[in-house]
Amino acid sequence: MADEVAVLGVGMHPWGKWGRNFVEYGVAAARDALADAGLEWSDVQFVAGGDTMRNGYPGYVAAATFAQALGWNGAQVASAYGACATGAQAVATARAQILAGLCDVALVVGADAAPKGFFAPTGGDRPDDPDWLRFHLLGATNPIYFGLYARRRMEAFGATELDFAKVKVKNSQHGYTNPNARYKKTFTIDDVFASPMVSDPLRLLQICATSDGGAAIVLSSMEYARKRTTDPVRVAAVSTVTPQFPQTIIEMPNFSTDSAVSEPIPDTPFKDSIAQVAYEQAGLGPEDLSLAEVYDLSSALELDWYENIGLCNPGDAEKLLNDGDTTIGGRIPVNPSGGLGCFGEAVPAQAIAQVCEVTWHLRGDAGDRQVEGANVGLTINQGLFGHGSSVILKK
Amino acid sequence: MSDDAKTRTPAIEGWFRMDEADPALLGTRCTRCKTYYFPKESSFCRNPRCSGSEFEEVPLSRRGKLWSFTNNCYAPPLPYVAPDPFEPYAIAAVELAEEQMVVLGQVVKGVGVEDLKAGMEMELVLGTLYEDDDKEYVVWNWRPVA
Ligand SMILES: [Zn+2]
Numbered sequence A: 001m002a003d004e005v006a007v008l009g010v011g012m013h014p015w016g017k018w019g020r021n022f023v024e025y026g027v028a029a030a031r032d033a034l035a036d037a038g039l040e041w042s043d044v045q046f047v048a049g050g051d052t053m054r055n056g057y058p059g060y061v062a063a064a065t066f067a068q069a070l071g072w073n074g075a076q077v078a079s080a081y082g083a084c085a086t087g088a089q090a091v092a093t094a095r096a097q098i099l100a101g102l103c104d105v106a107l108v109v110g111a112d113a114a115p116k117g118f119f120a121p122t123g124g125d126r127p128d129d130p131d132w133l134r135f136h137l138l139g140a141t142n143p144i145y146f147g148l149y150a151r152r153r154m155e156a157f158g159a160t161e162l163d164f165a166k167v168k169v170k171n172s173q174h175g176y177t178n179p180n181a182r183y184k185k186t187f188t189i190d191d192v193f194a195s196p197m198v199s200d201p202l203r204l205l206q207i208c209a210t211s212d213g214g215a216a217i218v219l220s221s222m223e224y225a226r227k228r229t230t231d232p233v234r235v236a237a238v239s240t241v242t243p244q245f246p247q248t249i250i251e252m253p254n255f256s257t258d259s260a261v262s263e264p265i266p267d268t269p270f271k272d273s274i275a276q277v278a279y280e281q282a283g284l285g286p287e288d289l290s291l292a293e294v295y296d297l298s299s300a301l302e303l304d305w306y307e308n309i310g311l312c313n314p315g316d317a318e319k320l321l322n323d324g325d326t327t328i329g330g331r332i333p334v335n336p337s338g339g340l341g342c343f344g345e346a347v348p349a350q351a352i353a354q355v356c357e358v359t360w361h362l363r364g365d366a367g368d369r370q371v372e373g374a375n376v377g378l379t380i381n382q383g384l385f386g387h388g389s390s391v392i393l394k395k
Numbered sequence B: 001m002s003d004d005a006k007t008r009t010p011a012i013e014g015w016f017r018m019d020e021a022d023p024a025l026l027g028t029r030c031t032r033c034k035t036y037y038f039p040k041e042s043s044f045c046r047n048p049r050c051s052g053s054e055f056e057e058v059p060l061s062r063r064g065k066l067w068s069f070t071n072n073c074y075a076p077p078l079p080y081v082a083p084d085p086f087e088p089y090a091i092a093a094v095e096l097a098e099e100q101m102v103v104l105g106q107v108v109k110g111v112g113v114e115d116l117k118a119g120m121e122m123e124l125v126l127g128t129l130y131e132d133d134d135k136e137y138v139v140w141n142w143r144p145v146a
Helices: A022-037 A062-070 A086-099 A130-138 A142-157 A161-175 A189-194 A222-226 A270-282 A299-308 A317-322 A339-343 A347-363
Strands: A005-016 A046-050 A076-080 A105-112 A197-199 A212-221 A233-239 A291-294 A376-383 A387-394 B007-010 B024-030 B055-059 B063-072 B089-096 B101-107 B121-131 B135-144
Touching: A005 A022, A005 A086, A005 A222, A005 A347, A022 A062, A022 A105, A022 A212, A022 A347, A046 A062, A046 A086, A046 A347, A062 A076, A062 A105, A076 A086, A086 A105, A086 A212, A086 A233, A086 A347, A086 A376, A086 A387, A105 A347, A130 B101, A142 A197, A142 A299, A142 A317, A142 B063, A142 B089, A161 A189, A161 A299, A161 A317, A161 A339, A197 B063, A212 A222, A212 A347, A233 A270, A233 A347, A270 A299, A270 A376, A270 A387, A291 A299, A291 A347, A299 A317, A339 A347, A347 A376, A347 A387, B063 B101, B101 B121
Parallel strands: A046 A076, A046 A105, A291 A376, B007 B135, B101 B135
Antiparallel strands: A005 A212, A005 A233, A105 A212, A233 A387, A376 A387, B024 B055, B063 B089, B063 B121, B089 B101, B121 B135
């Protein structure tokens, strides 16, 4: 079991399409997290920033950008990027600094201002960049990969378009009252089926949009936390694992999987290993979870995660969903925040926002969407180019 | 020069054999551990238990089994060069038995997701990715074996 750090404060700037600079969202979230922690900015010794690739140089040096905007205080900084897993990379960096005894208080911030429409590669001809080539040679957008996974569930396990639509409906019912959500609306099965097909079998309402938003957390050593609070939420694990060779599931932005001719296929597939490593660090298992926040880039992908995090065996996710187990009030609510279906994705903020949500549940502060008696929560996502991301929090 | 006499040229050099009758994806194979790579790897073997750095170019199997499939109902953004008007097209992930890898590709025009089923045998052909005034740019496609 790994040592723990405390979550002293969390804060978010609501998701939306606000049309302002990403720095504003990050600073607003950071101020909220500091206020929630009862700390001053001057108390922060280390800032971990989640980078954004779509906002110029300030986005590549996010930690310093936020530190300057909060007012230079001499804190040490580190900026991290791991695609959708960026926030977890920043959390991991801050946690390691604290566990190494190099600082007592760290601020983690991620924020994004996202363009409209499909994620597309940045401009220019880059024939050596697989992310450019997948668009140029195949037109393989992100929804293409989500569509391949969704269709695979239908072909391998008999999943249906109705199952996928039910995930969207469930998450909208979870999240429509969430003050930080972008889409504050409940959707019906008919709404989902009436929305246009994007990448068969996935329709527009089942594919995550891109959003503006910001999220921040204040982490501290357990010793520092004990002087201020009796019962802080604790970070029990942070997993940022990469795949094992050969990686035999097709992943963004690749044209092919690894070839498995020379080495045995790993016993634990990549996405399962992300959770497995987190469970090992925490000394906990799926049976200990009270809730989970998983990356529903598509409605169908949420079902894959049920299996990857060990809530059920491969092929049983649809049953779990249809039995109501993953709805608030069920055995193991998944995405009580409303998930990406209610938020859209603000890439470098999203994994941090997942931690904020679980923290509110563990404190009993989640309002209408509170998972009663929550003790342990897991967040999970995956960034392209092989970035795992999972955080386990406990009371 | 009439339209049907446009020069056909690969949309990317060296990724496939530009032979309409006998096309093949061109990968590499580590001479030490025999791992296949597509697109080609030519510097250092990515098998963590292999220190190989020499590769031979190999054509990949022309046939495989359909693992999964989907489509683009809307035109992808640049750098995809989409025709106007846009026609939806399917994309397939095909498992090659010999190489033990899955390779993506567009499905030939005229074959939609409704015509596909996992496990179907697929074969590699050449198709036109996009064209300009004097050239057709060619890419590999997957097609169900009749
Ligand atoms: Zn090798």
